[in-house]
Amino acid sequence: MVTVLHLITGLATGGAEGMLARLVTRTDRSRFRSVVVSMTDTGTIGPLIAGAGIPVEALGIRRGTVDPSGVMRLVRVLRRYRPDIVQTWLYHADLLGLIVARLGYARHLAWNIRCSDMAGLTLVRAILSRCSAMPERVIINSHAGRRFHEGIGYHPRRWEYIPNGYDTVMLRPDEGARNRLRAALGIDPSATVIGLPARYHPMKDHAGFLAAARQIAADPDAVFVLLGAGIEPANRDLVRAIEAQGLTLRLRLLGERADMSAVYPALDIATLSSAFGEGFPNALGEAMACGVPCVATDSGDAAEIIGPTGIIVPPRDPQALAEGWRRMITLGHEGRRALGLTARARIVENYDLDRVVQRFEALYCDIAETGATPRI
Secondary structure: OEEEEEEEOOOOOOHHHHHHHHHHHHOOOOOEEEEEEEOOOOOOOHHHHHHOOOOEEEOOOOOOOOOHHHHHHHHHHHHHHOOOEEEEEOHHHHHHHHHHHHOOOOOOEEEEEOOOOOOOOHHHHHHHHHOOOOOOEEEEOOHHHHHHHHHOOOOOOOEEEOOOOEOOOOOOOOHHHHHHHHHHHOOOOOOEEEEEEOOOOHHHOHHHHHHHHHHHOOOOOEEEEEEOOOOOOOOHHHHHHHHHOOOHHHEEEOOOOOOHHHHHHHOOEEEEOOOOOOOOOHHHHHHHHOOOOEEEEOOOOHHHHHHHHOEEEOOOOHHHHHHHHHHHHOOHHHHHHHHHHHHHHHHHHHHEHHHHHHHHHHHHHHHHOOOOOOOO
């Protein structure tokens, strides 16, 4: 049996964290033992993973601090589980993975890049780029991520492209869920609902979304839904931005939801308005799996994911985003429904979770059969 220890910066709700949870809970447990270690705490995702019977450890390192004792806590975890492979998720985990590999506690090391042109972390990325030939693999989930990291000096021994995967049985069109959520939110069944599933962060460009929404607010049937971490009335910056655009009565704030399979079907159009930093945007794949067509900015691999089943517009261009919505609205309910079913078929064919998990399993077998990661 191959033991894979997944080291990740944290387990708050997010794209990388969600994909990690899907991967370890679906991996064949007769052949692989998965262990998840968070550098910080167990967040919102950790209990879900632990509830599925996967060991979850937290090192308790405070964000933004250098904590040598955290390294020793990780060493103790590595001694306990003796993993065949350490797979790191996100930059700080990649760096910590380097340290334990240098100490000889990671027999095989694989990094896992989940973003493209993310702002900040310049020093950390500079260190990682210089050391990028140390891991046996550098896994990327987007072509945009590979291009960006090659551009800043990454030179791994081998790139491994494995996209995100989705449970297309759980994520599916659901007319009942559509009607229930609309009723709960007081949204008319005939309204055109445009949703942005994204945490409150500059990269997601909520300001651009709201500016675009204002341009089509004259349509009396248009309703806007925002959801994700930080999307709540207590977020005064967001509320003030909504008020400034005159959208208070046309917009719903749903906050962070654990029942996304019940949320997506209530949308007519799903949107990604990101300005930068995306790799493989999970929200697009999830919405498409639920039969919802998408209008998205050209960030990360959005254009490749959507293909001919949606509309791509330039980032930071509210007018173009609004025009994309108008084009989708003119299709009418049946036209969007047909396009959404084509979008779902695209996800089932290219990004079904079981197929993606099989690719990870094949990678683990390949890595485990090679020699140990050399110490540097």
